[in-house]
Amino acid sequence: MKHGNLAFFIPHHGCPHQCSFCNQCTITGHLHAPSPQEVDQAVQQALCHSQERCLEIAFFGGSFTAVDPEYQDALLTVAQRYVQDGRVQGIRISTRPDAISTGILERLKKHGVTAIELGAQSMSDAVLSRNQRGHTAAQVQNAAQMIRAMGFSLGLQMMVGLDCDTPLQTFDTAQKLAELHPDTMRIYPTIVLRGTPLEQRFLAGEYQPMELSEAVELCACLLDVFEAHHIPVIRLGLHDSPQLHHDRLAGPWHPAFRELCDSHRFLLCVLDFFQNQNFAAGQYWIRVPAAWLSRAVGQKRANVAALAALGYQVRFVPDNRADCLVHTASWTWRGPCGILIEMGSVL
Numbered sequence: 001m002k003h004g005n006l007a008f009f010i011p012h013h014g015c016p017h018q019c020s021f022c023n024q025c026t027i028t029g030h031l032h033a034p035s036p037q038e039v040d041q042a043v044q045q046a047l048c049h050s051q052e053r054c055l056e057i058a059f060f061g062g063s064f065t066a067v068d069p070e071y072q073d074a075l076l077t078v079a080q081r082y083v084q085d086g087r088v089q090g091i092r093i094s095t096r097p098d099a100i101s102t103g104i105l106e107r108l109k110k111h112g113v114t115a116i117e118l119g120a121q122s123m124s125d126a127v128l129s130r131n132q133r134g135h136t137a138a139q140v141q142n143a144a145q146m147i148r149a150m151g152f153s154l155g156l157q158m159m160v161g162l163d164c165d166t167p168l169q170t171f172d173t174a175q176k177l178a179e180l181h182p183d184t185m186r187i188y189p190t191i192v193l194r195g196t197p198l199e200q201r202f203l204a205g206e207y208q209p210m211e212l213s214e215a216v217e218l219c220a221c222l223l224d225v226f227e228a229h230h231i232p233v234i235r236l237g238l239h240d241s242p243q244l245h246h247d248r249l250a251g252p253w254h255p256a257f258r259e260l261c262d263s264h265r266f267l268l269c270v271l272d273f274f275q276n277q278n279f280a281a282g283q284y285w286i287r288v289p290a291a292w293l294s295r296a297v298g299q300k301r302a303n304v305a306a307l308a309a310l311g312y313q314v315r316f317v318p319d320n321r322a323d324c325l326v327h328t329a330s331w332t333w334r335g336p337c338g339i340l341i342e343m344g345s346v347l
């Protein structure tokens with residue numbers, strides 16, 4: 001069954017912090033905090049159009065558990081009715097690690113919340129402090145353990161390219177977060193948004209965002225880390241929105257960021273295979289599942305060009321029966337996401 005979120009954004013409500021990168025209204029693309037009645041109407045409408053989907057009601061955007069408790073209760077009471085009558089399968093919220101306690105979790109449980117996403121961002125205290133997060137790595141760890149112990153599904157979010165972060169530290173963050181056994185991960189490259197402390201540091205020459213290619217290479221490695229731990233990365237990169245276009249000053253953003261990362265992973269996987277097998281320069285074909293063809297070829301044929309620069313003239317073909325008859329594979333192996341890669345040389 002297809003899974004979907006009925007997402008409601010709670011912009012900057014309840015957050016007493018000013019993280020270096022956050023202009024939350026830009027991130028959510030919404031300024032308005034929905035009333036319980038609006039949530040109710042929106043859920044009813046959505047259910048009319050998607051009755052066969054597995055749906056969750058999600059309250060994202062702010063630090064939900066730091067919002068006025070009466071507002072939380074009012075929203076959750078509406079959402080819980082739909083869970084109780086079976087029309088919605090769960091309630092998901094996002095919040096900060098230091099806005100989690102046993103009492104808060106008990107209240108969420110009572111209201112039928114099923115999944116909690118924590119904005120961890122980094123597991124380096126120095127990086128957290130420099131980016132004015134207002135919590136420590138130990139608080140991420142404690143909150144994650146409490147959430148799991150009380151039977152919620154755990155989601156973790158991390159950032160790449162934060163002020164004072166390094167690729168090695170980011171990799172370490174990914175390893176530490178993977179060891180907390182989240183059910184899902186989201187990864188966000190740091191973007192310089194107008195109206196944030198990071199904008200001031202950027203304009204003063206004190207902060208330099210990652211180049212797109214650097215962010216792609218690093219995030220491709222992170223996808224490998226989480227895949228090795230069987231943890232799905234359900235989001236990579238900020239959602240596109242008119243507000244984001246308006247407020248983005250600098251930083252590694254691309255509308256198909258995930259595809260760029262998958263494409264880079266594919267290239268590394270093929271190069272690794274070529275080098276391990278000591279293949280000579282020459283002409284080859286590579287067959288991949290049709291759904292992976294554009295990622296295999298790369299944006300603007302980037303992977304084809306990168307292989308050609310090393311002397312490998314590669315023609316990519318989609319996996320279908322006709323091609324199987326024409327091309328008999330000499331080598332097969334598993335690539336990113338476990339896809340089957342088949343290859344042969346052109347005689």
Ligand code: SF4
Pocket residue numbers: 012015016017018019022023024061062063096119
């Ligand atoms: S805690 Fe979340 S909402 Fe608050 S400033 Fe930081 S990123 Fe923004």
